[in-house]
Structure formats: structure tokens, C-alpha cells
Amino acid sequence: xxxxxxxxxxxxxxxxxxxxxxxxxxxxxxxxxxxxxxxxxxxxxxxxxxxxxxxxxxxxxxxxxxxxxxxxxxxxxxxxxxxxxxxxxxxxxxxxxxxxxxxxxxxxxxxxxxxxxxxxxxxxxxxxxxxxxxxxxxxxxxxxxxxxxxxxxxxxxxxxxxxxxxxxxxxxxxxxxxxxxxxxxxxxxxxxxxxxxxxxxxxxxxxxxxxxxxx
Numbered sequence: 024x025x026x027x028x029x030x031x032x033x034x035x036x037x038x039x040x041x042x043x044x045x046x047x048x049x050x051x052x053x054x055x056x057x058x059x060x061x062x063x064x065x066x067x068x069x070x071x072x073x074x075x076x077x078x079x080x081x082x083x084x085x086x087x088x089x090x091x092x093x094x095x096x097x098x099x100x101x102x103x104x105x106x107x108x109x110x111x112x113x114x115x116x117x118x119x120x121x122x123x124x125x126x127x128x129x130x131x132x133x134x135x136x137x138x139x140x141x142x143x144x145x146x147x148x149x150x151x152x153x154x155x156x157x158x159x160x161x162x163x164x165x166x167x168x169x170x171x172x173x174x175x176x177x178x179x180x181x182x183x184x185x186x187x188x189x190x191x192x193x194x195x196x197x198x199x200x201x202x203x204x205x206x207x208x209x210x211x212x213x214x215x216x217x218x219x220x221x222x223x224x225x226x227x228x229x230x231x232x233x234x235x236x237x238x
Contacts, residue, residue: 038085075167085159164179
């Protein structure tokens with residue numbers, strides 16, 4: 024018998040990862056906005072995510088903020104080719120040291136919350152994320168941020184392949200590719216992960232907290 028959702032999201036064994044909530048992906052003056060990307064879904068989602076993160080903190084679940092950043096050391100011919108195919112070269116996305124890599128609006132890390140830098144879609148590729156999670160005894164990654172069908176999906180699949188339970192917070196993820204792409208990603212994710220709303224997840228934590236207080 025597999026673990027229940029409540030068991031999977033035990034605050035002592037879970038972490039919330041906030042992926043790429045940066046100006047270049049969310050602000051109209053950022054690189055993606057200048058490329059004509061539809062940022063409306065992410066901008067509408069951001070206040071929900073900010074509210075959810077307050078609930079996460081109250082529940083005692085650790086938070087990791089993942090930021091994408093590129094420079095002359097981390098770009099490659101393959102990366103540049105992909106950016107060319109997508110028309111994302113001028114202005115470039117997530118140049119290290121620019122306003123574009125900074126976190127967007129209300130989505131800001133607090134003191135003691137880890138900020139990690141990644142150079143590719145998945146938070147697991149070329150980073151110390153796996154080491155950090157295993158060092159803390161984490162068994163479940165709870166995913167939020169952008170883009171649902173890009174970096175969030177890539178992180179989820181790599182997490183599953185690396186033997187973590189994966190939870191997608193459906194209403195705290197967004198994409199510029201449209202609602203259909205978001206929903207299609209969540210449909211596929213149900214084959215290996217839990218897909219839940221922020222409200223349902225917070226409710227699980229509240230029930231567990233009441234049960235602990237009553238014991």
C-alpha cells in the first residue's frame with residue numbers, strides 16, 4: 024500500500040520548491056515579456072503563490088527558491104541553438120547580474136530559506152539539490168512556479184526518476200503557453216505524481232497539526 028498524501032507531505036520530510044519566479048519570466052519589462060510572451064497566467068498566479076508560501080511557513084515546511092541564471096561559463100552552443108529556435112536571444116533570458124534574474128514582486132525568500140541557482144530547465148541538472156535534499160532527509164518535493172510545461176515539469180520528472188515523491192501545486196504553477204498546455208502537463212503528471220490545489224495541501228497540514236495537538 025502506497026503512502027497517503029498526508030504521509031507524503033509530512034513537513035519533516037517535504038520541501039516546497041519555488042521555480043523561476045523571476046522578473047525575466049513574470050514581469051512585462053523582463054526578457055520574456057519583451058519577446059511577446061503571455062505573462063498573464065503567471066502574474067495572476069503570483070499572489071496565490073505568495074499566500075500559499077505564508078501557509079507553508081506556518082506549517083513548518085522548508086522552502087527552496089530556484090533561480091535561473093546564465094553567463095559565459097554556463098551557456099553552450101546547444102543552449103544558444105535552443106534559444107535561437109525559440110527566438111529568445113535578444114534580449115537574452117536570465118543574464119546573471121541583471122534585474123531580470125531577481126525574484127518577481129511578492130515572491131521573495133525570507134532569511135534562512137535557501138536560494139539555489141540553476142543553469143538549465145531542471146533544478147536537478149548541474150546543481151547540489153539532490154545532495155541538499157538527502158542531507159535533510161527529504162522524501163517529497165512540492166513544486167510551484169513557472170513554467171508548468173517547462174522547468175516545473177522537468178524538475179518533477181527528474182525528481183521522480185531520482186526517487187522522490189513529487190507533488191504539483193496546480194494553482195501555484197503557470198505557463199505562458201496557455202491553459203491547455205498547463206492542464207495537459209498536469210494530466211501527464213498524475214501518472215507519477217500527486218496534483219493538488221494549494222487549499223487542499225494546506226488543509227492536510229492543518230488537520231495533521233490539530234491531530235498532533237490533541238495527542
